[in-house]
Amino acid sequence: MAENTLTPSGDPTPAVMAPRRPGPSAPVCAPAARLWPDFMTGQEKSPVRVLLIDDDEYMRRVIAQELLSDLRIQLEGQADSIREGRKLLATHAFDVLMVDLRLSDGMGFELIAEARRHHGNGEIIVISALEDDAHVLRAFELGATGYLLKNAWLQSFADAVLHVVNGGAVITPRLARRLLHRLNHQPREPQPADDASPPRDTTLTPRESQVLRHVASGYVSAEIGAKLGITGQTVNVHIKSIYKKLHVHSRAQAVNLAVHTGLI
Structure with a gap:
């Protein structure tokens, strides 16, 4: 399979494929080049x-x-x-x-x-x-x-x-599906108070919950924005709000805490 190369400006350019005899593992055609800003x-x-x-x-x-x-x-x-x-x-x-x-x-x-x-x-x-x-x-x-x-x-x-x-x-993907299933079926039981848990009155807005579910599926801000019809910058604003509410500092910590506390 041909590899993409980068021009001096950083733009990806598809490499030229040399003709070869078709075989069981030979691709039908080269994949389309993906942009890399x-x-x-x-x-x-x-x-x-x-x-x-x-x-x-x-x-x-x-x-x-x-x-x-x-x-x-x-x-x-x-x-x-x-x-x-x-x-x-x-x-x-x-x-x-x-x-x-x-x-x-x-x-x-x-x-x-x-x-x-x-x-x-x-x-x-x-x-x-x-x-x-x-x-x-x-x-x-x-x-x-x-x-x-x-x-x-x-x-x-x-x-x-x-x-x-x-x-x-x-x-x-298989793990992401299982974790999402776990999020959807996590019993909403009171959690013991400790330093790692958010305040008992912590709630996420419906939009923040949507954003966090997409984060749990591994999407980046731009992809989440496209799915929700908002900009990537707006997604980042929601993520910062989630961090503040949950007292966490990373997406992985936010997802893990939400799983254990039943917030989403």
Whole structure:
């Protein structure tokens, strides 16, 4: 399949496909080039820096190959254990950490927590075969902004990296559907008061609830605005209001808190 290239101005231009004999895996035609505005993070001269930690050698190779084929992404380093992952975190600056949960010497939650403590501005995407709600919610509680299943179809690891670094969240569609089902059927029971809970009289407006549901599905502000018929800037205003009401500082925290308190 032909890869897109970037011109000096940053505009994507489709590469020319050389003729080849059709085969079982050969595409019928090249996909349409996708626009990538200059104001978005991830350009050829300033690619998104990624660290990849996974002890599944085959899966790590597949992901690495996809990331390396995208000029908007720079793969800074790879590791296959918590021990080696800690070394990467200590010696490499990064924009996105991609980490498996089940590693040979422990659980990837340790690396997520460490990355959050020492690299607060970095984004974290979990890549795992574990898809139970407890692991998913735990990852988001610790600060992950993405959760992809290794065996899921129709997902792009490169797109996931670019999505989260530009303010979005990514989650495998099957998991997103389950979490939305959970939101819709969460019992509205009183929650014990603690420092992490919003005030008892906290309520979201109908529009804020709509916005938060779309955030839970992984859409970015511009996409949410298009779905609701409002501007992306207006969506961001609603998100800031949600943060203030829920006493949180990220989209993942807002979604997680709303799940546990039944606000949406």
